[in-house]
Amino acid sequence: MISSFKPRARTLMGPGPSDVNPRILEALGRTTIGHLDPQFIEMMDQTKQLLQYAFQTENELTLPVSAPGSAGMEACFVNLLEPGDKAIVCINGVFGTRMVENVKRCGATAVTVEDDWGKPVDPEKVEAALKANPDAKVLCFVHAETSTGARSDAKTLAALAQQHGCLTIVDTVTSLGGVELRVDEWGLDAVYSGTQKCLSCTPGLSPVTFSEKAADAIRNRKTPVQSWFLDMNLVMGYWGGGAKRAYHHTAPINALYGLHEALVILQEEGLEKAWARHAAMHKSLAAGLEALGIGFVVDAEYRLPQLNAVTIPEGIDDAAVRAKLLSDYDLEIGAGLGALAGKVWRIGLMGHSANAENVSLCLNALESVLVEMGQPVEKGAANKAASAA
Amino acid sequence: MISSFKPRARTLMGPGPSDVNPRILEALGRTTIGHLDPQFIEMMDQTKQLLQYAFQTENELTLPVSAPGSAGMEACFVNLLEPGDKAIVCINGVFGTRMVENVKRCGATAVTVEDDWGKPVDPEKVEAALKANPDAKVLCFVHAETSTGARSDAKTLAALAQQHGCLTIVDTVTSLGGVELRVDEWGLDAVYSGTQKCLSCTPGLSPVTFSEKAADAIRNRKTPVQSWFLDMNLVMGYWGGGAKRAYHHTAPINALYGLHEALVILQEEGLEKAWARHAAMHKSLAAGLEALGIGFVVDAEYRLPQLNAVTIPEGIDDAAVRAKLLSDYDLEIGAGLGALAGKVWRIGLMGHSANAENVSLCLNALESVLVEMGQPVEKGAANKAASAA
Numbered sequence: 001m002i003s004s005f006k007p008r009a010r011t012l013m014g015p016g017p018s019d020v021n022p023r024i025l026e027a028l029g030r031t032t033i034g035h036l037d038p039q040f041i042e043m044m045d046q047t048k049q050l051l052q053y054a055f056q057t058e059n060e061l062t063l064p065v066s067a068p069g070s071a072g073m074e075a076c077f078v079n080l081l082e083p084g085d086k087a088i089v090c091i092n093g094v095f096g097t098r099m100v101e102n103v104k105r106c107g108a109t110a111v112t113v114e115d116d117w118g119k120p121v122d123p124e125k126v127e128a129a130l131k132a133n134p135d136a137k138v139l140c141f142v143h144a145e146t147s148t149g150a151r152s153d154a155k156t157l158a159a160l161a162q163q164h165g166c167l168t169i170v171d172t173v174t175s176l177g178g179v180e181l182r183v184d185e186w187g188l189d190a191v192y193s194g195t196q197k198c199l200s201c202t203p204g205l206s207p208v209t210f211s212e213k214a215a216d217a218i219r220n221r222k223t224p225v226q227s228w229f230l231d232m233n234l235v236m237g238y239w240g241g242g243a244k245r246a247y248h249h250t251a252p253i254n255a256l257y258g259l260h261e262a263l264v265i266l267q268e269e270g271l272e273k274a275w276a277r278h279a280a281m282h283k284s285l286a287a288g289l290e291a292l293g294i295g296f297v298v299d300a301e302y303r304l305p306q307l308n309a310v311t312i313p314e315g316i317d318d319a320a321v322r323a324k325l326l327s328d329y330d331l332e333i334g335a336g337l338g339a340l341a342g343k344v345w346r347i348g349l350m351g352h353s354a355n356a357e358n359v360s361l362c363l364n365a366l367e368s369v370l371v372e373m374g375q376p377v378e379k380g381a382a383n384k385a386a387s388a389a
Numbered sequence: 390m391i392s393s394f395k396p397r398a399r400t401l402m403g404p405g406p407s408d409v410n411p412r413i414l415e416a417l418g419r420t421t422i423g424h425l426d427p428q429f430i431e432m433m434d435q436t437k438q439l440l441q442y443a444f445q446t447e448n449e450l451t452l453p454v455s456a457p458g459s460a461g462m463e464a465c466f467v468n469l470l471e472p473g474d475k476a477i478v479c480i481n482g483v484f485g486t487r488m489v490e491n492v493k494r495c496g497a498t499a500v501t502v503e504d505d506w507g508k509p510v511d512p513e514k515v516e517a518a519l520k521a522n523p524d525a526k527v528l529c530f531v532h533a534e535t536s537t538g539a540r541s542d543a544k545t546l547a548a549l550a551q552q553h554g555c556l557t558i559v560d561t562v563t564s565l566g567g568v569e570l571r572v573d574e575w576g577l578d579a580v581y582s583g584t585q586k587c588l589s590c591t592p593g594l595s596p597v598t599f600s601e602k603a604a605d606a607i608r609n610r611k612t613p614v615q616s617w618f619l620d621m622n623l624v625m626g627y628w629g630g631g632a633k634r635a636y637h638h639t640a641p642i643n644a645l646y647g648l649h650e651a652l653v654i655l656q657e658e659g660l661e662k663a664w665a666r667h668a669a670m671h672k673s674l675a676a677g678l679e680a681l682g683i684g685f686v687v688d689a690e691y692r693l694p695q696l697n698a699v700t701i702p703e704g705i706d707d708a709a710v711r712a713k714l715l716s717d718y719d720l721e722i723g724a725g726l727g728a729l730a731g732k733v734w735r736i737g738l739m740g741h742s743a744n745a746e747n748v749s750l751c752l753n754a755l756e757s758v759l760v761e762m763g764q765p766v767e768k769g770a771a772n773k774a775a776s777a778a
Contacts, residue, residue: 010420010422017421017423026418027393028418029417030394030396032401033399037715068641226616229457229463250459252644253591254414255591255644
């Protein structure tokens with residue numbers, strides 16, 4: 001007989017999920033009601049309004065896709081692209097590569113613009129690609145590369161796309177709620193995110209928003225969207241305004257309670273204050289890591305405060321350190337992904353995890369483990385540097 | 390400012406979600422850990438084992454898709470079908486129609502076998518279609534039609550498919566945990582379900598299982614699966630056995646806690662006992678409804694105990710009755726779907742909702758509302774009949 005699962009608590013400082021605010025855990029366990037219950041419809045409207053705030057948009061087509069971030073990504077691609085379309089895709093980490101995979105599976109063609117992992121997307125290269133491909137329908141890029149910790153200049157890239165009559169598909173999985181993101185002001189067209197990063201909610205939903213231009217493109221498709229589940233024309237029959245909701249699929253009721261609570265918390269703190277908190281905690285963590293002799297993958301100018309990709313010191317066993325942090329400190333930090341596997345750690349400071357206690361715990365734990373492994377590290381130096389930052 | 394959402398509790402006797410066992414709600418709120426945490430990997434293995442029990446299968450490729458039942462449906466279609474393939478699809482309600490939509494969006498051709506809504510799928514018609522289409526790759530049918538409450542003979546249909554060298558895609562969204570379902574013994578190939586029906590979990594996940602024959606077909610495809618998110622070749626890198634899990638997408642951690650608990654509860658009760666409980670509660674409810682002069686859409690022989698589609702009495706306002714049940718009794722029953730909208734109610738007795746208190750509450754509430762609306766109903770007759778049944 002298998003018995004109930006009672007997990008031992010961890011401090012989550014990897015690339016997501018981040019520590020979940022206890023208020024959200026409490027919300028998840030609230031009584032389940034129907035997906036067509038008037039109470040639920042009202043909560044859906046509020047969730048939409050709160051997402052519009054988080055994305056800084058007035059887009060009507062703003063909602064959480066009922067599946068994780070990868071499905072939100074796919075929702076953007078399958079709704080905007082048709083067979084034969086051309087997309088310019090910027091690759092500077094794992095998630096740009098995944099975008100190419102999405103483009104291909106839509107029967108569309110991908111023109112890639114490549115930058116080194118750890119660098120931001122280069123606007124000059126993008127401009128050249130836009131000029132060379134006047135028939136491109138969309139420009140696709142990752143705002144915050146979760147695999148490297150690099151932030152790209154979404155505002156500049158979107159402006160270039162507009163100058164060339166191109167729509168944009170933008171990955172904001174790790175940026176939403178953690179760094180400045182202004183969908184309307186920057187003119188982003190199809191934007192997807194996740195709940196388990198800087199919103200500090202549990203994983204499983206993917207907030208998306210589509211500009212009026214993007215919604216028009218979806219309405220005027222020549223071919224049906226290849227995914228029935230992700231077809232925004234159908235999804236909007238349920239999420240669209242008005243009292244009469246057409247059943248499309250059964251909404252993940254309790255997961256949506258959690259997202260609603262996460263967004264209420266964000267609204268209470270205020271978006272700009274949340275961005276500032278992430279920046280402050282990063283400054284402190286970075287000072288401490290430097291005191292430990294640990295360097296960053298990304299230049300300071302382009303670093304994401306919420307995702308700190310740092311180089312594993314020479315001679316140190318990646319997996320052994322992470323296993324020790326987990327077993328002795330119940331602390332999870334992330335491994336490298338793709339080309340950076342085994343070379344970097346990814347230390348997350350996302351949402352509820354971006355607090356001074358976590359910074360201190362992480363620095364202390366890392367210091368102790370490194371000392372144990374014979375690294376020449378001065379006891380207490382990390383936290384001293386962090387406090388002074 | 391929008392404040393926290395605190396829903397008023399309801400009794401859920403619609404077509405799903407069903408009442409969620411408090412143990413599952415408690416599990417949802419447990420501390421979030423990482424999707425690569427060794428604790429979590431162990432829980433995934435247990436969930437797989439418990440799903441194998443629920444499906445009565447030893448299929449290696451058995452797991453919950455990280456999205457609702459519609460995505461589970463899509464997972465079966467996009468993985469098994471390639472452009473140009475032919476599928477025989479049985480339609481006897483809304484969900485057969487949706488299957489056709491899925492076939493088309495895969496670039497495949499659908500040959501339909503139609504039966505009246507409320508009737509089971511006719512094996513003779515299916516046999517004729519199989520003979521007429523020797524090039525068909527899959528036979529697709531709904532085991533338990535949630536829109537009508539009809540049960541089709543999955544065992545016989547699957548045997549016919551095998552005789553003609555056809556794979557099967559079977560919708561068990563409403564049957565899993567509620568009526569007899571034996572994936573291995575009956576030889577079903579690609580089977581999908583939902584969590585919010587007879588497993589009484591919250592909505593948002595879709596258990597699926599693929600036979601070795603189906604898994605082979607997926608491995609030997611000529612073209613990539615059109616959905617990256619639902620590509621079983623990739624999903625199995627994470628859900629597949631072994632200690633080393635490849636990250637594909639971030640699993641919906643807390644939702645999986647809920648499903649694990651739901652399956653532990655099913656295992657504690659025992660599958661056969663759960664089937665028997667659904668049958669007994671149905672017998673009682675049916676006797677009470679008959680005493681109220683309310684008839685069934687489906688002949689007794691083919692009725693699903695967990696989904697009772699009943700004809701709305703002449704002259705009674707469908708929406709008004711449902712609204713009154715909700716406002717005065719906090720009781721949700723379901724409206725008709727598709728061709729049956731406005732003509733029937735769908736009363737669910739699913740999972741945790743299939744208990745004597747719910748039967749009694751439903752009969753009392755319905756009786757009172759019908760009396761109020763001037764129906765010639767004898768006070769107390771419904772519950773008397775139910776108790777005697």
